[in-house]
Amino acid sequence: xxxxxxxxxxxxxxxxxxxxxxxxxxxxxxxxxxxxxxxxxxxxxxxxxxxxxxxxxxxxxxxxxxxxxxxxxxxxxxxxxxxxxxxxxxxxxxxxxxxxxxxxxxxxxxxxxxxxxxxxxxxxxxxxxxxxxxxxxxxxxxxxxxxxxxxxxxxxxxxxxxxxxxxxxxxxxxxxxxxxxxxxxxxxxxxxxxxxxxxxxxxxxxxxxxxxxxxxxxxxxxxxxxxxxxxxxxxxxxxxxxxxxxxxxxxxxxxxxxxxxxxxxxxxxxxxxxxxxxxxxxxxxxxxxxxxxxxxxxxx
Numbered sequence: 001x002x003x004x005x006x007x008x009x010x011x012x013x014x015x016x017x018x019x020x021x022x023x024x025x026x027x028x029x030x031x032x033x034x035x036x037x038x039x040x041x042x043x044x045x046x047x048x049x050x051x052x053x054x055x056x057x058x059x060x061x062x063x064x065x066x067x068x069x070x071x072x073x074x075x076x077x078x079x080x081x082x083x084x085x086x087x088x089x090x091x092x093x094x095x096x097x098x099x100x101x102x103x104x105x106x107x108x109x110x111x112x113x114x115x116x117x118x119x120x121x122x123x124x125x126x127x128x129x130x131x132x133x134x135x136x137x138x139x140x141x142x143x144x145x146x147x148x149x150x151x152x153x154x155x156x157x158x159x160x161x162x163x164x165x166x167x168x169x170x171x172x173x174x175x176x177x178x179x180x181x182x183x184x185x186x187x188x189x190x191x192x193x194x195x196x197x198x199x200x201x202x203x204x205x206x207x208x209x210x211x212x213x214x215x216x217x218x219x220x221x222x223x224x225x226x227x228x229x230x231x232x233x234x235x236x237x238x239x240x241x242x243x244x245x246x247x248x249x250x251x252x253x254x255x256x257x258x259x260x261x262x263x264x265x266x267x268x269x270x271x272x273x274x275x276x277x278x279x280x281x282x283x284x285x286x287x288x289x290x291x292x293x294x295x296x297x298x299x300x
Contacts, residue, residue: 031195031228035235035280036242038188042181042276043243049177050269056170065096065133067140067158071151072126081151082127088146089131094138101128189283196228196291207296221292228288229281236280244273 069089073081082100089098101109106128107120114120131138140158147154200207210220247265265273 031192031231032235034191034195035188035232035284036239037235038184038191039236039239039276039280040243042184042188042279043240043273044246045177045180045184046273046276047243047247047265047269049174049181050265050272052170052174052177054266054269056167056174065135065137067131067133067138067156069129069131069147070126070155070157071129072153072155075124078127081153082129085127085129085147085151085154088143088150089129092138092143092146094134094136095131096134097132098129101130185279185283188280189287192228192232192284192287193291196224196288197295199224199228200292200295204295211296217293217296220296221289224292225285225288229284232284233277233281236277240273240276 069085071078071081071085086098086100089095103121106125107116107118110118110120138158140156144156147156207220
């Protein structure tokens with residue numbers, strides 16, 4: 001509670017700050033604009049990283065404990081061989097359910113590549129059986145041997161060759177997004193430090209006079225911290241708001257791609273994005289305090 005009270009006091013204006021830190025000059029607009037631009041990039045990078053992490057988890061869960069059997073045979077034998085395969089699966093330990101994928105489901109699966117109006121019913125396609133496994137899983141090697149003995153045309157696919165690369169790629173992209181956010185935060189830290197040092201250099205005479213009349217260093221540090229924190233908070237709040245609007249107005253890519261059901265941010269992801277201005281405020285407090293204390297030590 002005390003943290004939020006101190007945070008609110010920092011954001012409140014103070015007449016004394018105007019006397020120590022001027023409200024004009026290029027550092028004011030430079031700090032605000034740079035904080036806004038950095039916050040915009042940080043929000044987009046963070047959202048990109050969180051979405052990729054969610055997709056990696058979603059794709060992994062959708063393919064977990066699932067497999068399929070593809071049967072290629074002449075039309076007159078396809079139905080009989082499909083029934084044999086379903087009977088084998090009914091006797092296989094670890095199979096929770098197995099069903100034949102219908103024509104409409106096949107059209108939905110192939111729609112992103114062939115389109116919604118493609119006449120799939122006129123094409124001789126292999127039968128596809130979707131298998132849902134129990135938590136114990138299936139003995140793939142034993143099932144593959146039995147299928148090869150009774151149904152040589154059947155091919156068992158446990159989706160591992162699809163699942164693993166997708167998960168690895170999504171995790172790598174998510175980590176790249178987080179690395180970008182860290183770089184943006186470090187650049188913001190350097191920006192605030194440079195702006196604070198520039199303001200200190202421009203007001204070095206004022207600082208010396210304040211020192212001569214016995215002004216405490218705490219007063220000077222607090223004045224600079226308040227001024228720069230308000231500028232950074234204003235810029236980061238505007239940058240975060242603008243980036244959030246961009247994310248809201250983005251088209252529903254999940255519906256267009258047809259590969260994922262929903263491309264959106266979870267509640268916890270939105271909370272992380274909303275905390276970006278707070279992160280920039282903390283960066284401003286740390287960088288400004290360090291810069292002012294360092295400059296004051298030089299005046300001794």
